[in-house]
Amino acid sequence: MIPLILVVDDDVTLNRLMVGQLNRMGYAATGVHSWAEGQVYLQQHDPHLVLLDCQLPDARGSQILPQLVTDYPVVIITAYGSVKEAVGAVRAGAAEYLLKPINMDELEMVIRKTLDTHSMRKEFLYLKEQVQKRKSFMVGQSPALKEVENMIGAVAPSMMTVLVQGESGVGKELVAREIHERSQVAKHSYVALDCCTMQENLFESELFGHEKGAFTGADRQKKGLIESAEGGSLFLDEIGEITPAIQAKLLRVLETGRYRRLGGTRDLSANVRVVAATNRDLLAMSQEGTFRADLFYRLNAFTIYVPPLRERKEDIQALVDHFISNHDFSRRVNKRLGDKSLDKLLAYPWPGNIRELKNMVERAIILSGDAARIQPEHITLSSFGSEVSPTALAANARKGVHLSFEHTPTLDDLEKHYLHLLLDKYDGHRGKVARALGISERNVYRLLKKYDYMDA
Numbered sequence: 001m002i003p004l005i006l007v008v009d010d011d012v013t014l015n016r017l018m019v020g021q022l023n024r025m026g027y028a029a030t031g032v033h034s035w036a037e038g039q040v041y042l043q044q045h046d047p048h049l050v051l052l053d054c055q056l057p058d059a060r061g062s063q064i065l066p067q068l069v070t071d072y073p074v075v076i077i078t079a080y081g082s083v084k085e086a087v088g089a090v091r092a093g094a095a096e097y098l099l100k101p102i103n104m105d106e107l108e109m110v111i112r113k114t115l116d117t118h119s120m121r122k123e124f125l126y127l128k129e130q131v132q133k134r135k136s137f138m139v140g141q142s143p144a145l146k147e148v149e150n151m152i153g154a155v156a157p158s159m160m161t162v163l164v165q166g167e168s169g170v171g172k173e174l175v176a177r178e179i180h181e182r183s184q185v186a187k188h189s190y191v192a193l194d195c196c197t198m199q200e201n202l203f204e205s206e207l208f209g210h211e212k213g214a215f216t217g218a219d220r221q222k223k224g225l226i227e228s229a230e231g232g233s234l235f236l237d238e239i240g241e242i243t244p245a246i247q248a249k250l251l252r253v254l255e256t257g258r259y260r261r262l263g264g265t266r267d268l269s270a271n272v273r274v275v276a277a278t279n280r281d282l283l284a285m286s287q288e289g290t291f292r293a294d295l296f297y298r299l300n301a302f303t304i305y306v307p308p309l310r311e312r313k314e315d316i317q318a319l320v321d322h323f324i325s326n327h328d329f330s331r332r333v334n335k336r337l338g339d340k341s342l343d344k345l346l347a348y349p350w351p352g353n354i355r356e357l358k359n360m361v362e363r364a365i366i367l368s369g370d371a372a373r374i375q376p377e378h379i380t381l382s383s384f385g386s387e388v389s390p391t392a393l394a395a396n397a398r399k400g401v402h403l404s405f406e407h408t409p410t411l412d413d414l415e416k417h418y419l420h421l422l423l424d425k426y427d428g429h430r431g432k433v434a435r436a437l438g439i440s441e442r443n444v445y446r447l448l449k450k451y452d453y454m455d456a
């Protein structure tokens, strides 16, 4: 697009010279000789730049500028010797000034620079707006999810500690991420730590760091994640799993902002926003004495409860579409859910929540091959989910396990189903499954083969 330039100058010769020069430079310039004519032009056109003489017969630049600069970049022309006036104009918002007599090379340079700066600024403002309008990570339109989003919006800008509660796989980590992205510390780090995957010592050193010689093998000082998240957010997943010793240290961080590296003698200060998540009932745990009540009350200052998928089934269709369109790039597919398939998904209680739905979609994409529609036969759901009552599920969820059978299960049934549940929970990560079961990874392989999850 050719940039339009309006030249407002009552000096007819100079006006003609400037318009000629600008047109030769590839712009579409128009000259007018008074502010009245300028206004008429502006009612019908939207120029990319206005070149304005400060002393027009019918107006002074200082009067016109304030309203003009809100809509256009303005370059001021002033008489030689009126530098003060030029500086005043720049203060009032003019992009640049030119002194008479006008040097045509300088005119060219100033106009180019002003147009470039203006278009960069416009681009910057556009991108900023896009970032602010950025769609949330969370897919779904249900009133329950809207409520979660409202809570996120309310707490994100403050630096308050937040506790995210909900069953396994409901999207608690996503909520934590969203809080970070919408916070004042969004441009700093977001560091996540899963509290249930490590032994106490390792976990402590991971979180707080350690000094050289703190334990056998600590051959150099190591920063902890609290330090890595400096100025940003620290997400502690499965907070209900931390040991009493760590609970005490974490309480100190939340209360005083102070902590020590493992083996350290010096206090360090923690400058992070803590978001914690759990699928356990921390209140009940604090009443039973397995979780410090004072830590619970610190964490519980602002709680966001993420409802299970069975309580917001309206989101299923949108989530399935989202998972299909985000399917592994190299195998991108163009599929839709058949009507009967949706009915099947709506009838299922989703004990593994959105993680289970996501895994199911992945499987269905593979099982449906080249078919355009995902049909009910492509949908495999765990048999132990469909007969479970929501109350039983909720009760089990508090304990972090959802297993139910129509018959009295054998030990193998239990082992198989529990393995399945953990594979879903840890997205097939065998190391995490091994840690959760308290067995070696080799033994997890053995179980996978035993139950035909892997070829022998």
Ligand SMILES: Nc1ncnc2c1ncn2[C@@H]1O[C@H](COP(=O)(O)OP(=O)(O)OP(=O)(O)O)[C@@H](O)[C@H]1O
Binding pocket: 137, 138, 139, 140, 166, 167, 168, 169, 170, 171, 172, 173, 174, 175, 237, 277, 278, 279, 319, 322, 354, 355, 358, 425
């Ligand atoms: N509203 C949502 N929109 C899109 N994806 C979602 C949504 N909620 C959850 N997911 C996806 O579901 C999976 C499980 O979510 P996430 O890990 O956040 O659950 P969680 O509650 O933290 O689970 P756990 O308690 O086991 O740690 C992730 O892949 C996540 O991206």
